[in-house]
Amino acid sequence: xxxxxxxxxxxxxxxxxxxxxxxxxxxxxxxxxxxxxxxxxxxxxxxxxxxxxxxxxxxxxxxxxxxxxxxxxxxxxxxxxxxxxxxxxxxxxxxxxxxxxxxxxxxxxxxxxxxxxxxxxxxxxxxxxxxxx
Amino acid sequence: xxxxxxxxxxxxxxxxxxxxxxxxxxxxxxxxxxxxxxxxxxxxxxxxxxxxxxxxxxxxxxxxxxxxxxxxxxxxxxxxxxxxxxxxxxxxxxxxxxxxxxxxxxxxxxxxxxxxxxxxxxxxxxxxxxxxxxxxxxxxxxxxxxxxxxxxxxxxxxxxxxxxxxxxxxxxxxxxxxxxxxxxxxxxxxxxxxxxxxxxxxxxxxxxxxxxxxxxxxxxxxxxxxxxxxxxxxxxxxxxxxxxxxxxxxxxxxxxxxxxxxxxxxxxxxxxxxxxxxxxxxxxxxxxxxxxxxxxxxxxxxxxxxxxxxxxxxxxxxxxxxxxxxxxxxxxxxxxxxxxxxxxxxxxxxxxxxxxxxxxxxxxxxxxxxxxxxxxxxxxxxxxxxxxxxxx
Numbered sequence: 001x002x003x004x005x006x007x008x009x010x011x012x013x014x015x016x017x018x019x020x021x022x023x024x025x026x027x028x029x030x031x032x033x034x035x036x037x038x039x040x041x042x043x044x045x046x047x048x049x050x051x052x053x054x055x056x057x058x059x060x061x062x063x064x065x066x067x068x069x070x071x072x073x074x075x076x077x078x079x080x081x082x083x084x085x086x087x088x089x090x091x092x093x094x095x096x097x098x099x100x101x102x103x104x105x106x107x108x109x110x111x112x113x114x115x116x117x118x119x120x121x122x123x124x125x126x127x128x129x130x131x132x133x
Numbered sequence: 134x135x136x137x138x139x140x141x142x143x144x145x146x147x148x149x150x151x152x153x154x155x156x157x158x159x160x161x162x163x164x165x166x167x168x169x170x171x172x173x174x175x176x177x178x179x180x181x182x183x184x185x186x187x188x189x190x191x192x193x194x195x196x197x198x199x200x201x202x203x204x205x206x207x208x209x210x211x212x213x214x215x216x217x218x219x220x221x222x223x224x225x226x227x228x229x230x231x232x233x234x235x236x237x238x239x240x241x242x243x244x245x246x247x248x249x250x251x252x253x254x255x256x257x258x259x260x261x262x263x264x265x266x267x268x269x270x271x272x273x274x275x276x277x278x279x280x281x282x283x284x285x286x287x288x289x290x291x292x293x294x295x296x297x298x299x300x301x302x303x304x305x306x307x308x309x310x311x312x313x314x315x316x317x318x319x320x321x322x323x324x325x326x327x328x329x330x331x332x333x334x335x336x337x338x339x340x341x342x343x344x345x346x347x348x349x350x351x352x353x354x355x356x357x358x359x360x361x362x363x364x365x366x367x368x369x370x371x372x373x374x375x376x377x378x379x380x381x382x383x384x385x386x387x388x389x390x391x392x393x394x395x396x397x398x399x400x401x402x403x404x405x406x407x408x409x410x411x412x413x414x415x416x417x418x419x420x421x422x423x424x425x426x427x428x429x430x431x432x433x434x435x436x437x438x439x440x441x442x443x444x445x446x447x448x449x450x451x452x453x454x455x456x457x458x459x460x461x462x463x464x465x466x467x468x469x470x471x472x473x474x475x476x477x478x479x480x481x482x483x484x485x486x487x488x489x490x491x492x493x494x495x496x497x498x499x500x501x502x503x504x505x506x507x508x509x510x511x512x513x514x515x516x517x518x519x520x521x522x523x524x525x
Contacts, residue, residue: 017497018497019497019498020496020497020498020499021453021498021499021500022452022453022454022499022500023150023499023508024452025452025453026452026453027497057525058525059522059525060522060523060524060525061524061525062524062525066524067524068522068523068524068525069520069522069523070520070521070522070523071520071521071523072523074521075519075520075521076520083494084518085518085520087492087494087498088492088494088498088515088516088517088518089517089518089520090498091492091497091498091499091500091517092485092490092492092500092517092518093522095481095500096481096522098453098454098455099454099474099477099478099481101454101455102454102455102457102458102474102478103454103458103471103474103475103478105475105478106522107478107479107481107482108481108482108485108522109482109485109486109521109522110521110522110523111521111522111523112523112524112525113523113524113525
């Protein structure tokens with residue numbers, strides 16, 4: 001990752017850099033934000049990630065906005081180093097994103113959280129990003 | 134034909150990142166194991182049926198495969214713009230004991246027997262030189278009646294045969310088993326040549342890998358032809374492509390490099406020749422496989438080869454699986470490309486699942502799977518951290 005800043009106002013650590021899963025392939029400008037209360041959050045700033053069609057949203061994202069390459073309360077804990085963990089997970093995600101774009105199938109493994117129909121109507125979606133304490 | 138100016142064994146064994154994708158395409162196109170076994174069983178059955186006929190038995194009939202079925206370069210056929218399930222498999226039924234009747238009589242005799250088979254007989258039809266038996270959903274078997282070619286056998290061509298041509302009411306010379314033997318022999322020779330001047334020993338696996346690469350170049354070229362010409366009559370013949378590819382194969386193990394190099398040499402040869410070049414049958418120099426070529430069809434051929442070469446170069450510039458999948462679709466058709474990319478995806482799932490994937494933190498996180506490719510791995514490469522993709 002190229003640069004990082006600590007923003008005093010929001011007490012947030014931001015790292016940006018370029019990830020290129022395939023040799024000679026597309027480079028993704030990636031932004032990682034970390035605030036101590038939550039698991040790191042990841043955006044792909046460019047190029048724009050794209051669905052395969054209206055009916056085929058990108059798998060393993062939060063709101064089609066943030067990459068979800070690990071389970072926040074299970075794979076990640078505050079003792080871990082972002083640099084050792086996050087870029088490797090994100091580049092793996094991008095690798096399988098590209099293969100998904102080519103085939104329509106997600107080969108990278110993972111889970112899509114299932115919200116039962118009833119609770120979906122009655123309550124707000126499960127916040128997998130709730131503060132860690 | 135050009136020869137490479139330098140031959141190194143390193144060259145010979147070097148892989149290319151596109152190999153696995155072309156191998157996937159070839160696998161999608163070729164005769165699957167289940168069908169191959171079914172074909173072998175059907176052939177066995179037909180063989181027994183012919184042999185058990187009292188009229189034919191004294192002629193010692195022998196049934197054997199020929200053509201792409203024999204040299205293992207079959208590709209799923211494409212007709213009327215669609216891929217078909219039924220492969221075309223060529224067989225010969227040779228009356229080893231000879232046949233003193235006319236060519237038409239031989240044909241009719243074999244036809245009568247095959248047509249009388251209780252199960253398959255109803256699927257038999259007559260073609261110009263063969264009896265075609267259609268095994269629905271499985272394959273078409275083209276059975277060619279034949280007798281030994283006594284004259285050519287006297288001159289040392291021990292497998293030469295004569296085949297009835299119903300249109301000309303005459304015999305046609307052929308020697309499919311010699312051609313198949315040449316195909317393998319030529320391949321072996323070329324591989325051995327590369328090892329002669331080096332200190333490395335030729336391993337059996339070098340020959341097997343080389344034969345595999347050569348076969349795949351034939352399959353991929355035939356497929357590209359089928360996609361481009363899409364049922365036109367004036368297509369480059371398979372035998373012409375097979376002969377040219379075998380003749381221009383110089384022992385590379387990499388499917389991509391073997392294909393690209395061979396197509397490049399054929400391109401150079403086709404454009405350099407004055408007039409209409411010939412593609413002589415390597416086991417019968419009186420036969421020109423390309424005798425039907427005129428200046429128009431030659432132009433078509435050159436255009437086809439040149440376009441294929443450009444497509445292969447473009448493939449090497451693909452920036453990632455999406456573009457690669459698209460370009461494979463242009464060359465070999467979208468559904469086939471999609472199946473090939475799925476095989477690739479499945480393989481990645483397996484490799485990552487076995488924790489064999491690395492990434493290069495100092496090279497923008499580039500993913501490397503050392504067990505699967507010839508790619509170089511730096512010292513700073515690390516295992517992709519474990520985790521479960523989530524969200525959505």
